[in-house]
Amino acid sequence: MSSPSRYLVSAPGKVILFGEHAVVYGKTAIAGSLDGLRTYVFFEKRDDGFLELNLPKLGLQHPLLWPISALPYSKVTTVSKENNSLQESTINEELLKSLKEIVLDGNAGNKNNQEINELQQVAASVFLYLYASLEDKQTSWCGTTVHIASNLPVGAGLGSSAAYSVCLATGLLLVLGHITIPNYGEKVGGFNISDSSSPMNLINRWAFQAEKIIHGTPSGIDNAVATYGGAVSFSKGVMENVIEFQSLRFLLTNTKVPRNTRTLVANVRKLHDKCPHIVVPILEAIEGISSKFKEIINSGDSQKELNQNIEELIDFNHYLLNSLRVGHPSIDKVREIAAQYSLHSKLTGAGGGGCVLTLLRDDVPNDDIMKIMLNLTSIGFECFETKVGGHGISILDASTISKQEFLSSENIQQFSGWKHFN
């Protein structure tokens, strides 16, 4: 059976429900996948020996195009090809450096002499790094065209880079013949990350490599959520599925207030070092929130009790994040508007602006949700009604979908035939 000539791969964004910042100090964070806020990547077979990458979402108006023969194969080592213990493996910096140069080189791929900023350069280098590391002569594909689409805001702390990384890893592993689309109901690896034989884990580990290229020292939580979906508890490098996690409905508000994650994290560190006897117990209290969340989500409480208890934890975490000085007036504004309808909110991610989560209890009338969203958008915020804890990777044999259909579709999720694995 020949492999499909087109694949569509999709992966979700993530939000941190509880434990941001504390996770840096080895405390437990809980993150979940974002339903409906996903990145979609279209992979199409070529026969001309070229790689084409389209990144309109990152502001690149023209495709980037490289002859496969231009890749520096001599620098691909067993380290960069190794995928069994990728969690620990390091990036082949020499290979990466060469690839970054190729991205900028007008003679290789940057045919239109577009200005390429750092973010675009890194995104393209990740693609080439994965391609060069994974290339396998077993495939019938002699070249690939890749198109990226996404409704995930970039740089808003919603894991857009991980969704991109997971899609690239999945698509390239498929295209280059390392995995096939798992069958529905087939054991695809679930959450046992140490089981290196499962395709899901292979994808997750290569996506983690991509994340390392993008972020330096990522926690691995974003790519895990984008891969496996659902909700994940993460502490000191150990991730586990939050087993009984039911989808929770949230309003996600992007305040669009720009913030610098690195600076926010560094400021918490300063506060921690200056006042350890205050900050260490605060981090311990945040650990208590994550533990309590895992306890109540498995408690069999009624939906009403569960929601009330989660709202209590949301408030605790909001105040404690404020005590770490990562709050912002824009976050308080969202809280204030949601509170007018008895809804509870907290920042998600680094804080200092960015995104805010508001739990939408089942008893909240749709009218109220509409009013809150109107109110929030009228002051310049962007809102998404979403569920946390849905599908991870989804794959579609897209042989019957043309590139034009993909590019012009307003709802890629609606194509029939998507395969989900959780």
Next chain:
Amino acid sequence: MSSPSRYLVSAPGKVILFGEHAVVYGKTAIAGSLDGLRTYVFFEKRDDGFLELNLPKLGLQHPLLWPISALPYSKVTTVSKENNSLQESTINEELLKSLKEIVLDGNAGNKNNQEINELQQVAASVFLYLYASLEDKQTSWCGTTVHIASNLPVGAGLGSSAAYSVCLATGLLLVLGHITIPNYGEKVGGFNISDSSSPMNLINRWAFQAEKIIHGTPSGIDNAVATYGGAVSFSKGVMENVIEFQSLRFLLTNTKVPRNTRTLVANVRKLHDKCPHIVVPILEAIEGISSKFKEIINSGDSQKELNQNIEELIDFNHYLLNSLRVGHPSIDKVREIAAQYSLHSKLTGAGGGGCVLTLLRDDVPNDDIMKIMLNLTSIGFECFETKVGGHGISILDASTISKQEFLSSENIQQFSGWKHFN
């Protein structure tokens, strides 16, 4: 030498700087005396065998008057007369019950058939309890008239009952010949509460008895601050002077939002019992704030650094009190207005409204302070510019001051001859 025929006694209110609520769980609280917010009590000799108590501040328009002979002396036991180990001693409930009845009895003291509410009844009973317990035939005073004046708001968490208790204990110990006015510079006991021979400690212990009658199970912190002045660190029943404490300038804002301390304390308890793994570390973090305060106050830092560090602690404690759900929009409003002038605020006391402290750094222009006060009073709040950490008990031989002069004085503090002991 005959004793004076009139005494004027004064004691300050208190504010909690750090550690409210946490102190209930054995954590350290820091409290300080309020400069200029004091209760004044005028004691005048009578020869007719009557006790007269004037409590206009509590809404009693007419004096209460009792013949000393009406006091139930048979019920005064060694327990109620004992003053060496008062810290542990219990109230003579039988004596107290009789006295409460006498207060309400029109034939004994309530000559004008005034309606007497519970607060007034307790205040009068405290007076009679101390008198009956302390009476000593060694005195030349055969009756006393007592007038209370105060610029301390009642029921605002500023220790008005302790200031009242300390004044009564001091005045009655003087009037009944147990102590004399200590000489300036005389060792009056300082803060060594276990030194039972010092007049200050004797006063503090009797004031604590009065506080027990008023509050049931007071911590003892309010009467200690009213007695000794300065700042006090208090934890698990052990109090110590904050040695190097220099007066700090604050704006004290009474939001006048009524709150029920008992309910607020009970709600924190519920939260604590429901989520111990969150609340216990929060209380630990508050302990860290009090420790840090004692550390920096003794660090020899410049005034500027000291103020910056205290502001940091104020913010920490504000956010952590919010995490215990004892905040209130009125408190946030004060914080917001003060923040417009880069000043930092926190609630003081039980929260849920009540009073707010704003640190006034030395570099704040008086104009700014005026603007903040105008802004706060325009929305119905009451402001006091005050120092924390001033005098405790002050005593004046008031032989040359008439009752009329006392009652008509707008600034009792300005009488000359006050003796302070810290």
